[in-house]
Amino acid sequence: MATSKKQNFSRRAFMRTSGLAGGGLLIGFNLFHACKEKSNFVPPADLSKLDYQDFNAYIKIAEDGTVTIFAPNPEIGQGVKTAMPMLIAEELDVSWDKVYVQQAKLDTVNYQRQVAGGSQSLRHGWEPLRRTGATAKQMLVNAAAAQWNIDSADCTAKEGVITNNKTKETLGYGDVVNAAAQLPIPEEVTLKKPKDFTIIGTDTPNVDIDEIITGKPLFGVDYKPEGTLFAAMARPPAFGMALEDYNATSVKKMDGVVDVFTIGEKARKLIAAQPNIAEILSTSDKVVILAKSTWQAFKAKKALETKWKEVTPLEDTKEHDDAMLALLDGKEFTTMREDGDVEKAFAEADQIIERTYEAPFLPHNCMEPMNFYAHVTDERVHLVGPIQTPAWKAGAVAAMLDRKPEDVTLEMTRMGGGFGRRLYGDFVLEAAEIADRVRKPVKVVYSREDDMNDGIYRMATKYRIKAGIKEGKITAYHLKEAAINSNMYGLIPNFFPAGAIENYKVDVASHKSNITTGAWRAPYTNFLAYAEQSFFDELAESMNVDRVQLRLDLLKKVNPEADERIQYSPERMIKVIETAVEKSGWGRKDNVYQGFVNYYCHNTHVAEVADVVIEDGIPVIKKVTCVVDCGIVVNPLGALNQIEGGIVDGVGHALYGDFSFKDGKPSASNFDTYRLIRMKEAPIVETHLIQNEIAPTGLGEPTLPPAGGAIANALKAATGNRFYQQPFTKFPELFQPKEKEIIG
Amino acid sequence: MPTYQINVNGKQESVEVASDTPVLWVLRDHLNLVGTKFGCGIGQCGACTIHVDGIAMRSCGLTLEMISGKAIRTIEGLSEYGEHPVQQAWKEIDVPQCGYCQAGQIMTASAFLEQNPTPSTEEIKNAMHGNICRCGTYNRIYKAVEKAAKDMN
Ligand code: FES
Ligand code: FES
Numbered sequence: 001m002a003t004s005k006k007q008n009f010s011r012r013a014f015m016r017t018s019g020l021a022g023g024g025l026l027i028g029f030n031l032f033h034a035c036k037e038k039s040n041f042v043p044p045a046d047l048s049k050l051d052y053q054d055f056n057a058y059i060k061i062a063e064d065g066t067v068t069i070f071a072p073n074p075e076i077g078q079g080v081k082t083a084m085p086m087l088i089a090e091e092l093d094v095s096w097d098k099v100y101v102q103q104a105k106l107d108t109v110n111y112q113r114q115v116a117g118g119s120q121s122l123r124h125g126w127e128p129l130r131r132t133g134a135t136a137k138q139m140l141v142n143a144a145a146a147q148w149n150i151d152s153a154d155c156t157a158k159e160g161v162i163t164n165n166k167t168k169e170t171l172g173y174g175d176v177v178n179a180a181a182q183l184p185i186p187e188e189v190t191l192k193k194p195k196d197f198t199i200i201g202t203d204t205p206n207v208d209i210d211e212i213i214t215g216k217p218l219f220g221v222d223y224k225p226e227g228t229l230f231a232a233m234a235r236p237p238a239f240g241m242a243l244e245d246y247n248a249t250s251v252k253k254m255d256g257v258v259d260v261f262t263i264g265e266k267a268r269k270l271i272a273a274q275p276n277i278a279e280i281l282s283t284s285d286k287v288v289i290l291a292k293s294t295w296q297a298f299k300a301k302k303a304l305e306t307k308w309k310e311v312t313p314l315e316d317t318k319e320h321d322d323a324m325l326a327l328l329d330g331k332e333f334t335t336m337r338e339d340g341d342v343e344k345a346f347a348e349a350d351q352i353i354e355r356t357y358e359a360p361f362l363p364h365n366c367m368e369p370m371n372f373y374a375h376v377t378d379e380r381v382h383l384v385g386p387i388q389t390p391a392w393k394a395g396a397v398a399a400m401l402d403r404k405p406e407d408v409t410l411e412m413t414r415m416g417g418g419f420g421r422r423l424y425g426d427f428v429l430e431a432a433e434i435a436d437r438v439r440k441p442v443k444v445v446y447s448r449e450d451d452m453n454d455g456i457y458r459m460a461t462k463y464r465i466k467a468g469i470k471e472g473k474i475t476a477y478h479l480k481e482a483a484i485n486s487n488m489y490g491l492i493p494n495f496f497p498a499g500a501i502e503n504y505k506v507d508v509a510s511h512k513s514n515i516t517t518g519a520w521r522a523p524y525t526n527f528l529a530y531a532e533q534s535f536f537d538e539l540a541e542s543m544n545v546d547r548v549q550l551r552l553d554l555l556k557k558v559n560p561e562a563d564e565r566i567q568y569s570p571e572r573m574i575k576v577i578e579t580a581v582e583k584s585g586w587g588r589k590d591n592v593y594q595g596f597v598n599y600y601c602h603n604t605h606v607a608e609v610a611d612v613v614i615e616d617g618i619p620v621i622k623k624v625t626c627v628v629d630c631g632i633v634v635n636p637l638g639a640l641n642q643i644e645g646g647i648v649d650g651v652g653h654a655l656y657g658d659f660s661f662k663d664g665k666p667s668a669s670n671f672d673t674y675r676l677i678r679m680k681e682a683p684i685v686e687t688h689l690i691q692n693e694i695a696p697t698g699l700g701e702p703t704l705p706p707a708g709g710a711i712a713n714a715l716k717a718a719t720g721n722r723f724y725q726q727p728f729t730k731f732p733e734l735f736q737p738k739e740k741e742i743i744g
Numbered sequence: 745m746p747t748y749q750i751n752v753n754g755k756q757e758s759v760e761v762a763s764d765t766p767v768l769w770v771l772r773d774h775l776n777l778v779g780t781k782f783g784c785g786i787g788q789c790g791a792c793t794i795h796v797d798g799i800a801m802r803s804c805g806l807t808l809e810m811i812s813g814k815a816i817r818t819i820e821g822l823s824e825y826g827e828h829p830v831q832q833a834w835k836e837i838d839v840p841q842c843g844y845c846q847a848g849q850i851m852t853a854s855a856f857l858e859q860n861p862t863p864s865t866e867e868i869k870n871a872m873h874g875n876i877c878r879c880g881t882y883n884r885i886y887k888a889v890e891k892a893a894k895d896m897n
Contacts, residue, residue, distance in 0.1 A: 075842075076842060077840075077841035077842030077843070077879050078841070079841070203838075205835065205838045206838055206840060206843075208840075208843065209834075209835050209838065209840065210826055210835070212840050212843040212846055212847075213819075213826050213831040213834050213835055213840075213846065213847075213850060214779070214819065214820065214822075214823075214825070214826040214831065215777075215778070215779015215780070215818065215819030215820045215847045216779065217778045217779075218843070219781075219843075219844060221778075221781075221782065222778040224773075230773075255745060255762050256762075293761075293765075293769060293773040293774070294769055294772070294773055294782075295761075295762075295765050295766065295769035295773065296762075298785075299762075299764075365878055366842075366844075366878060367781075367783055367789070367791060367842065367844040367845050367876070367877070367878040367879070368781070368783075368842070368844045369782070369783075414842075414843065415842060416781075416842050416843070416844030417841075417842040417844060417878050417879060418842075419878075445782075447785060448783065448784045448785055448786070637838050638838070641838065641841055641881065641884065642841070644880065644881070644883050644884070645841055645879045645880035645881060646880070647880070648880030648881075648882060648883070649878075649879075649880045652880065670784055670785075670786055670788065671783075671784045671786070671788035671789055671876065672786060672788050676876050676878065677880070677882075678873050678874075678875075678876060678882075679869050679872045679873045679875070679882045679885065679886070680869045680870070680873050682880065682882035682883065684883060685883055
């Protein structure tokens with residue numbers, strides 16, 4: 001395949017086996033590249049002593065043939081806790097109903113580079129996890145062959161049963177586990193061909209489904225062992241403020257309040273040593289209220305008298321907007337990619353089109369507010385909760401509390417959403433600082449207001465795109481980004497239309513703010529896709545060419561072989577576009593206004609068509625048809641859920657997501673003032689998956705970015721109005737169809 | 745602090761809490777019924793939905809006074825092993841992503857179908873409109889409610 005050459009899937013998993021004390025076989029394995037071969041490590045014979053320092057995941061095969069996979073990745077909502085064990089079970093060749101999945105703890109010492117639960121987990125685990133399953137199967141086969149005194153090649157294994165091809169005798173996996181535990185690990189194994197898959201590619205329900213529908217404690221916020229104290233914190237009411245004073249006299253007398261004190265000193269010490277922590281954590285003191293229950297802590301926090309002072313400027317959205325527009329007008333850019341000579345091409349162009357697209361800050365609003373458990377004693381630091389970067393945070397806690405890294409254990413729970421917010425464990429540091437002081441088990445729980453107002457937001461961003469057209473061809477393309485605090489990462493400038501236009505340039509600039517910003521589901525592309533795909537539509541309109549044909553013609557010019565930086569595949573993109581045209585009834589529907597987009601990010605190719613109809617004079621987004629090429633689909637049932645969710649999320653934030661600042665204070669603090677998409681506003685999503693045999697790529701993110709563009713283009717078709725700013729509902733006048741436009 | 749008698753999932757429980765403690769926190773912190781979730785605390789998201797005498801209500805806005813003498817049902821008591829048709833439909837359609845909002849969705853849907861066993865498309869959408877799912881599982885929530893309605897008839 002043309003696209004697989006740049007992707008390296010041949011990382012070997014590091015593996016060791018041992019017999020279990022009570023019988024059975026235990027395989028410890030370590031995924032990814034961060035582990036070192038340490039040949040003297042052996043998994044423990046006693047399951048209660050599973051040590052995740054050396055192996056980050058285990059497979060147990062019991063004497064009765066049941067298989068338990070200690071899943072290496074926690075669940076954040078992207079289905080990896082189901083899909084990753086499916087990869088192991090496939091190559092192990094057991095039937096899925098004999099497989100139990102348990103959450104593994106993470107090795108926070110050796111597992112440095114891992115980000116847990118993200119949409120790329122599957123892509124990275126694709127080969128190592130299958131290899132682990134295949135190795136285990138080979139050992140079982142070798143054990144059976146030894147027992148029959150035949151060559152392993154004369155055995156076949158299927159659904160947990162090994163057959164002697166000569167005598168037709170059979171042995172179950174359980175019958176040979178103890179013998180297999182004594183055998184050496186085979187050096188080379190053969191992986192299955194995709195056509196032989198029996199588990200990969202089948203609809204497999206979420207492994208936690210029974211617990212979810214019956215309300216079992218699964219999430220971080222549910223973890224609170226007997227004796228836990230609950231902590232609420234009074235935090236600066238605006239970015240730029242810090243604590244001046246507080247009075248806790250009356251609060252200390254309230255029911256259930258155990259103590260009131262400030263934290264911040266240790267955090268500041270850590271920031272002094274690791275300045276980048278300041279990007280996610282305020283340097284102000286926070287007033288902690290420790291109480292016997294969550295409600296008592298919340299209530300006391302409300303009653304606490306606090307005084308705050310301005311320490312850095314209190315910023316306004318208006319200033320940010322002006323600053324970003326000034327950046328776009330100016331010349332101070334970092335060039336991320338430059339092909340040919342855009343200035344010359346603009347000078348020679350017959351026509352120049354330039355547009356600016358704008359997006360606000362966005363909070364993540366995970367349904368489960370931020371929370372974490374910490375218990376610090378002289379022996380250890382025990383941390384439990386929902387976090388995607390356990391190693392990073394365990395290390396930061398060790399540094400902050402002056403402890404040895406081995407003193408810190410961090411257990412991850414299921415996460416009530418992430419969307420990028422749970423990459424940053426500011427709340428882990430808070431819990432640890434509190435627990436270090438009180439030396440009792442402590443649970444930090446954010447209220448929704450804390451969660452929304454002490455966020456690490458999607459940065460407000462503006463794009464200005466300029467294209468030069470000469471003799472009916474796009475000869476120049478210049479994309480400029482102005483964003484708060486940071487700019488797009490290095491892969492993005494090489495996404496489409498890079499490689500398709502001779503003179504092409506991507507420039508970025510940022511404006512420093514004291515508002516904390518960070519990754520938000522599909523960073524940068526979550527807004528860029530809308531801007532570019534709206535712009536392509538405008539280009540097609542002004543060039544008077546078919547909007548789909550314009551995209552296809554550009555794609556046909558791309559030669560990824562000639563440019564190492566280009567990772568998208570024009571063929572795969574063309575295929576999703578053509579499929580979307582066919583499946584959506586593009587251009588062939590009456591009384592339906594459609595918007596077309598195609599996009600590539602997270603290694604996945606997507607095309608979407610939004611359908612808008614006019615009901616009672618108002619455009620309504622009815623449906624989005626989506627075509628996705630994400631390589632082999634490990635679990636279609638889970639994949640479709642991700643795709644639908646991504647589109648609903650993209651549509652919702654493009655329509656409603658509005659968040660701004662006045663004097664450093666956020667404009668919304670809960671769901672009464674911040675609007676999220678709800679049932680009646682969600683379009684029906686119809687998904688078509690491209691079938692191929694390419695290794696799986698990301699799924700949690702790629703369908704979100706283009707969704708905003710799809711509805712913007714459909715709304716333009718329906719109303720004649722172009723939306724240049726998100727959220728669209730901020731401009732109700734644009735929803736009024738222009739009379740003449742809706743006739744055609 | 746006053747002591748209250750409450751009837752939760754068919755059991756009589758006694759709790760000693762301040763009179764303004766929302767039922768949500770009584771369930772979660774005092775009775776350890778953590779299936780009922782905290783999402784907003786102001787009646788906007790539906791994550792905390794429970795049944796009060798069979799009616800779906802937001803437990804974050806209820807005090808013990810308000811439910812005195814009434815029967816409370818939480819997700820843990822909807823059925824013994826998850827066999828309620830709404831739970832089964834949720835399982836079959838594989839609705840959840842992160843799963844956090846789903847107990848509230850299931851409690852809203854199950855109370856709604858009790859009242860309206862043969863709902864129209866619009867009625868299902870209206871009934872579920874008050875429950876936010878940040879992961880955007882609305883397509884599947886709709887399908888699961890529709891399926892549960894069929895299965896219950
Ligand atoms: S927590 Fe009660 S409605 Fe949101
Ligand atoms: S499944 Fe995550 S909020 Fe609904």
